[in-house]
Amino acid sequence: xxxxxxxxxFIKGMAVGTMAGYLGAAGLSSTVFKNQLLPQEKLNQxxxxxxxxxxxxxxxxxxxxxxxxxxxxxxxAGGLLVNQYTIPWTCAxxxxxxxxxxxxxxxxxxxxTLMDGKVMKIHFDTGWNPxxxxxxxxxxxxxxxxxxKEIDFMVLSHEHIDHxxxxxxxxxxxxxxxxxxxKGFYQEGFDFLxxxxxxxxxxxxxxxxxxxxxxxDSSKVxxxxxxxxxxxxxxxxxxxxxxxxxxxxxxxxxxxxxxxGCCHQGIISYMEEVRKKVKGGEKIYAIEGGLHISxxxxxDPQYDDLIMAFNKYGVQKIGCNHCTGFITAEKMHxxxxxxxxxxxxxxxxxxxxxxxxxxxxxx
Amino acid sequence: xxxxxxxxLFLEERKFTxxxxxxVVRGVVNVLLAFAFFMALWWVFMDPRGWLRWYTPQYGYMxxxxxxxxxIWQVYIFNFWPFKxxxxxxxxxxxxxxxxxxxxxxxxxxxxxxxxxxxxGKLAIPYFSWPELKKTGLSDFFSREYxxxxxxxxxxxxxxxxxxxxxxxxxxxxxxxxxPAKGFTVLAVTxxxxxxxxxIFMHPHYRVLFYPWQEYTAAFPWWYxxxxxxxxxxxxxxxxxxxxxxxxxxxxxEHYPFRLVEKQPWRGLAGFxxxxxxxxxxxxxxxxxxxxxxxxxxxxxxxxMAPDWRYLHNGELAVILLTVALALYxxxxxxxxxFSTEVNLLVRVAIVIVGAWGLHWLYYKFSxxxxxxxxxxxxxxxxxxxxxxxxxxxxxxxxxxxxxxxxRRIRKES
Ligand SMILES: [Fe+2]
Ligand SMILES: [Fe+2]
Numbered sequence: 001x002x003x004x005x006x007x008x009x010f011i012k013g014m015a016v017g018t019m020a021g022y023l024g025a026a027g028l029s030s031t032v033f034k035n036q037l038l039p040q041e042k043l044n045q046x047x048x049x050x051x052x053x054x055x056x057x058x059x060x061x062x063x064x065x066x067x068x069x070x071x072x073x074x075x076x077a078g079g080l081l082v083n084q085y086t087i088p089w090t091c092a093x094x095x096x097x098x099x100x101x102x103x104x105x106x107x108x109x110x111x112x113t114l115m116d117g118k119v120m121k122i123h124f125d126t127g128w129n130p131x132x133x134x135x136x137x138x139x140x141x142x143x144x145x146x147x148x149k150e151i152d153f154m155v156l157s158h159e160h161i162d163h164x165x166x167x168x169x170x171x172x173x174x175x176x177x178x179x180x181x182x183k184g185f186y187q188e189g190f191d192f193l194x195x196x197x198x199x200x201x202x203x204x205x206x207x208x209x210x211x212x213x214x215x216x217d218s219s220k221v222x223x224x225x226x227x228x229x230x231x232x233x234x235x236x237x238x239x240x241x242x243x244x245x246x247x248x249x250x251x252x253x254x255x256x257x258x259x260x261g262c263c264h265q266g267i268i269s270y271m272e273e274v275r276k277k278v279k280g281g282e283k284i285y286a287i288e289g290g291l292h293i294s295x296x297x298x299x300d301p302q303y304d305d306l307i308m309a310f311n312k313y314g315v316q317k318i319g320c321n322h323c324t325g326f327i328t329a330e331k332m333h334x335x336x337x338x339x340x341x342x343x344x345x346x347x348x349x350x351x352x353x354x355x356x357x358x359x360x361x362x363x
Numbered sequence: 364x365x366x367x368x369x370x371x372l373f374l375e376e377r378k379f380t381x382x383x384x385x386x387v388v389r390g391v392v393n394v395l396l397a398f399a400f401f402m403a404l405w406w407v408f409m410d411p412r413g414w415l416r417w418y419t420p421q422y423g424y425m426x427x428x429x430x431x432x433x434x435i436w437q438v439y440i441f442n443f444w445p446f447k448x449x450x451x452x453x454x455x456x457x458x459x460x461x462x463x464x465x466x467x468x469x470x471x472x473x474x475x476x477x478x479x480x481x482x483x484g485k486l487a488i489p490y491f492s493w494p495e496l497k498k499t500g501l502s503d504f505f506s507r508e509y510x511x512x513x514x515x516x517x518x519x520x521x522x523x524x525x526x527x528x529x530x531x532x533x534x535x536x537x538x539x540x541x542x543p544a545k546g547f548t549v550l551a552v553t554x555x556x557x558x559x560x561x562x563i564f565m566h567p568h569y570r571v572l573f574y575p576w577q578e579y580t581a582a583f584p585w586w587y588x589x590x591x592x593x594x595x596x597x598x599x600x601x602x603x604x605x606x607x608x609x610x611x612x613x614x615x616x617e618h619y620p621f622r623l624v625e626k627q628p629w630r631g632l633a634g635f636x637x638x639x640x641x642x643x644x645x646x647x648x649x650x651x652x653x654x655x656x657x658x659x660x661x662x663x664x665x666x667x668m669a670p671d672w673r674y675l676h677n678g679e680l681a682v683i684l685l686t687v688a689l690a691l692y693x694x695x696x697x698x699x700x701x702f703s704t705e706v707n708l709l710v711r712v713a714i715v716i717v718g719a720w721g722l723h724w725l726y727y728k729f730s731x732x733x734x735x736x737x738x739x740x741x742x743x744x745x746x747x748x749x750x751x752x753x754x755x756x757x758x759x760x761x762x763x764x765x766x767x768x769x770x771r772r773i774r775k776e777s
Contacts, residue, residue, distance in 0.1 A: 038655060041658060067502060068503070078418075079419025079422070081419070081736060083412070242738060265666065268668075269661070269668050298505045301671075302592065304571050305670070305671065306663040
């Protein structure tokens, strides 16, 4: 308890108050004048080389068929932070699904022509429902190329259900396929690769992966071949997943092309990282793949921030799909962004973006 | 307070018998007990590996926020009414804790389910009600998440505005009223301000949350031009800094320096202004620190680089700071108290800054294992404020309802 109010305490109070005011002013000025005060951004661009041409085929971008069924699975399990290996994903009795299963999957087939004419064939992600994935792999000729070991390697973008649980559909044709995974896989993921199943989550794999596996981390731009690179991001992701990687291709006379799985790191964050780390990154020519904006047709004002800022980057072709979401695609069209339309075939519901079986060629 | 204090709370009149004599041991034992109780609550209600798993995340987070504001009402606004002082003095802390925590949970449940879901959401604004939003065709899951965010934001604003009246204004001009008239009056007034503040700071967020934009019912987020985001997280961030400031002045800062203002309502107004100033100091300092560590945020970016996440993280950092301050206040007798006020305050501020640094490190290092959350700073569906505020709730239950028993107990003065 304080004694009576005196002049001295008042002066001291004023002194403390002034100090607080000073600190406040410092905070404010440091924010307003941060361009002067903050260390200058250093660009550390790597030359990844060039390729002649790039062909990207959407094998499957439909990860699940009924949003409400998917979200009820999530809700029933306890929300967006629950471990994906423990959730009983619905794979029967869904009218909109494939043979009653709600599960589809994400997979992209890429052909990159090197400067010497050699064509690198890349299997990007392996989807979710093995039955659906096998059907799509056969329909798009991927199964045949896998069986003949014509495909050079497989890249897993991240550990998510819809990009990874369909593993058996790939290993069935090519069990020793060389594989790149991003740093951040959990032990369950490595076990699954070795042939362990997670029946509680309807994740079955009876074929162990026997090929070479390389884990890539975020310490540098990982150049696989001249003009073909992967960048890894240390991001925590919903359903207890960590880390995602995505492609950077450098197509001669066109520029950089980013090919993503889900892009949980955020497409603008991704473009910013490319700008800082890859030669030619100031200008992205094209983007293809999932942009993880409104995968459940959900919304957040932050996503409008993204769409409103997107135009500034001057991307010329946007071949988005999958977890980009239909709402996002509609808003992007409205904002004048060059989103490429698809053909709405093979279970892709709308032609608003590139769907199953659609192709984007850059040369 | 120096002079002419208009109104004091029962909290400030309590005298204690120290059951555990050694102060550091007492503090540490109490912290560990509070932590154990927190972990039990987290496991039962929140943990994504636990029992009820309400941390979906917004749904459980909403309850945590409301438990906090209801506790503030119980103790600061109603001054423990309807319980009598004699009852509070003679009843065993464990029994008091059970009863008052029970009431705390019950009022929270009634507010969410009856007031928001069945009345306000049904008859006024659907986004305040999980069932009403669902009826519009939204998914069950996001109906619950969106409505939870709206409801929890009411609580966030209330946790800044409600305690200001008893704390800075000493309930002026209603200080002479008896309970419960005083409680209901102050509750009504502060909740009126909270409601206005909600519609200014958070309702515009809901204009752009739904598709298409709800331009006839809510203003465009007026902060967009200056703060480069449409998200209400900008307001969440600074309002959390303001909430933290209220409680810093109430605890380690002992209402200093605005208590030197002689008369109400001027003391209250000075307090309000000081709290706002302190909030903005925290907010800009944290923004600047993040700019230093991660570089300036980028419009439209996600995660670490997103302007709206940075603002939210300002609030998260502020709440971590407050946790340390409250632990010092409740469990270590607001040490030190032996020097002049200014020195006491400065030493406490230094302790809290260092402690917050430590807690920050501990939180991000151990939360994945302990809380079942994900490693990393910026997660789109993870809000460190939820567990941290739940721990604060536990400290408040412990300190307010249970007199920090078994470290100490109330001593009867009659
Ligand atoms: Fe995906
Ligand atoms: Fe994903």
